Amino acid sequence: DVKVTQSSRYLVKRTGEKVFLECVQDMDHENMFWYRQDPGLGLRLIYFSYDVKMKEKGDIPEGYSVSREKKERFSLILESASTNQTSMYLCASSSLEAGGNEQFFGPGTRLTVL
Amino acid sequence: LAKTTQPISMDSYEGQEVNITCSHNNIATNDYITWYQQFPSQGPRFIIQGYKTKVTNEVASLFIPADRKSSTLSLPRVSLSDTAVYYCLVGDSWNAGNMLTFGGGTRLMVKP
Numbered sequence: 001d002v003k004v005t006q007s008s009r010y011l012v013k014r015t016g017e018k019v020f021l022e023c024v025q026d027m028d029h030e031n032m033f034w035y036r037q038d039p040g041l042g043l044r045l046i047y048f049s050y051d052v053k054m055k056e057k058g059d060i061p062e063g064y065s066v067s068r069e070k071k072e073r074f075s076l077i078l079e080s081a082s083t084n085q086t087s088m089y090l091c092a093s094s095s096l097e098a099g100g101n102e103q104f105f106g107p108g109t110r111l112t113v114l
Numbered sequence: 115l116a117k118t119t120q121p122i123s124m125d126s127y128e129g130q131e132v133n134i135t136c137s138h139n140n141i142a143t144n145d146y147i148t149w150y151q152q153f154p155s156q157g158p159r160f161i162i163q164g165y166k167t168k169v170t171n172e173v174a175s176l177f178i179p180a181d182r183k184s185s186t187l188s189l190p191r192v193s194l195s196d197t198a199v200y201y202c203l204v205g206d207s208w209n210a211g212n213m214l215t216f217g218g219g220t221r222l223m224v225k226p
Contacts, residue, residue, distance in 0.1 A: 004157075035216075040218065041218070042201070042216045042217045042218045042219060043158070043201075043216035044216075090157050090158075091157075092157065101146050101148045101163055101203075101205065102148070102160045102163065103150075103158075103160065104160070105156075105157025105158050105159065106157055107155075107156060107157055108155070108156070108157055
């Protein structure tokens with residue numbers, strides 16, 4: 001089974017802090033994704049990566065950056081956290097063949113920015 | 115990017131068959147249709163994917179009419195554990211940048 005792990009289930013940070021959310025997958029997947037999920041808004045794509053050191057903006061990249069130095073790891077960075085970034089953050093991965101269709105998700109990180 | 119429309123919520127009882135329909139009028143020729151299930155406090159889980167006609171696996175069936183402008187996820191004999199949110203997605207499997215808008219999904223409540 002594919003396993004996607006995220007560094008924290010719950011995280012509390014203060015406004016202005018730099019926040020790192022880590023995601024690791026163990027299935028040698030080429031594609032990795034970061035979403036945020038908010039009530040009534042579904043899942044919204046922040047960034048995705050289809051290869052090491054490659055990244056593409058999703059629907060809502062503002063206020064975020066990403067890093068993919070190794071194939072199995074995809075990091076989401078909040079350069080200066082703000083209260084409107086309080087949300088559930090979900091990481092996912094998929095194989096090159098599956099593209100964006102069959103994505104495997106991690107358990108999520110619930111981030112609260114005070 | 116094909117937009118999808120689903121009912122916001124549905125209720126059912128244990129043992130019944132549940133059908134959730136998704137509309138995707140502007141589906142493109144290369145687009146696949148994929149359904150995910152999400153339980154509270156968990157990430158979504160892939161259920162089934164299809165391109166046309168009917169697809170069945172151990173969890174569900176997916177019915178896609180000839181015009182492909184809609185699809186129906188069928189869950190046979192639901193149980194309480196099938197209570198979840200179900201998302202329909204449409205896009206091109208070869209383009210990881212496509213088909214990444216999940217929308218609000220359908221909240222299914224299964225009652226005893």
